[in-house]
Amino acid sequence: MNRQPILQTDRLIIRPLVQTDYEALYQIASDPAVWEQHPIHDRWRREVFDAFFADGMASGGALAVSDRTTGSLLGSTRFGPFDPEEGGVVEIGWTFLSTRHWGKGINPEMKRAMLAHAFASVELVEFRVGETNYRSRNALEAIGAMRSDRYELQKYQGKRVVHLVYEITRDRFERHMLEKR
Structure with missing residues (x-):
């Protein structure tokens, strides 16, 4: 599976993240509201974001999300490692968007x-x-x-962090898309 494709929608271009995206993405990420419900709630701090961005660049699956008309960056997302076992599994996550674009259908698109x-x-x-x-x-x-019955426990700044695991199968996605038409 190509984890760094170029995808286009009506309003978006989703493309591989590059180092020169850093400053524009940090401007988005530096808003504490972006992270207020996130377990790593201080990712707005430059040194915390630096590690997040570097991890994304090293992951081989990080993507920049931009406005198709203006080219301005709206945020970032990522495909995790691809596991080909049992029909194949990949994780989507690490997503953040500018608060100006919340509630406008950008994330679902x-x-x-x-x-x-x-x-x-x-x-x-x-x-x-x-x-x-x-x-x-x-x-x-x-x-x-x-939501599945699985979860993961981690620690951040000495506190317990629970990540819930959500899933969607190919069949469920196709059915969901048909229902939305």
């Missing part, structure tokens, strides 16, 4: 394009979302993802 791309190669897409990140949890449910 981006996720639908990414899901359509992923389901050409995999049977299952997973998402990991912080337990108290209700904005992201609602967004995932709106695109047809379902």
Whole structure:
């Protein structure tokens, strides 16, 4: 599976992240509101964002999201590692968008394009979302993802962090898209 495709929708271009995207993305990420429900709530700090951006660049799956008309960056997202076992699995996540673009359908449009791309190669897409990140949890449910019974525990700044695992299968995605028509 190509984890750094170029995808186009009516309003968006989703393309591989490049180093020169850093400053524009940091301007978006430096707004604390972007991270207020995220388990790593201080990613607005430059040194925390630096590590996040470097990890994205090293991941081989990081993507920049831009406005198709103006070319301005709206945020970033990522495909995680591809696991070809049992029909294939990939994770989509690490997404953040400028608060100016919240509530305008950008996230579902981006996720639908990414899901359509992923389901050409995999049977299952997973998402990991912080337990108290209700904005992201609602967004995932709106695109047809379902919370699984799995979760992951981590620590950040000495505190327990719970990530819930959401999933969507190829069949569920196709059914969900038909229902939305």
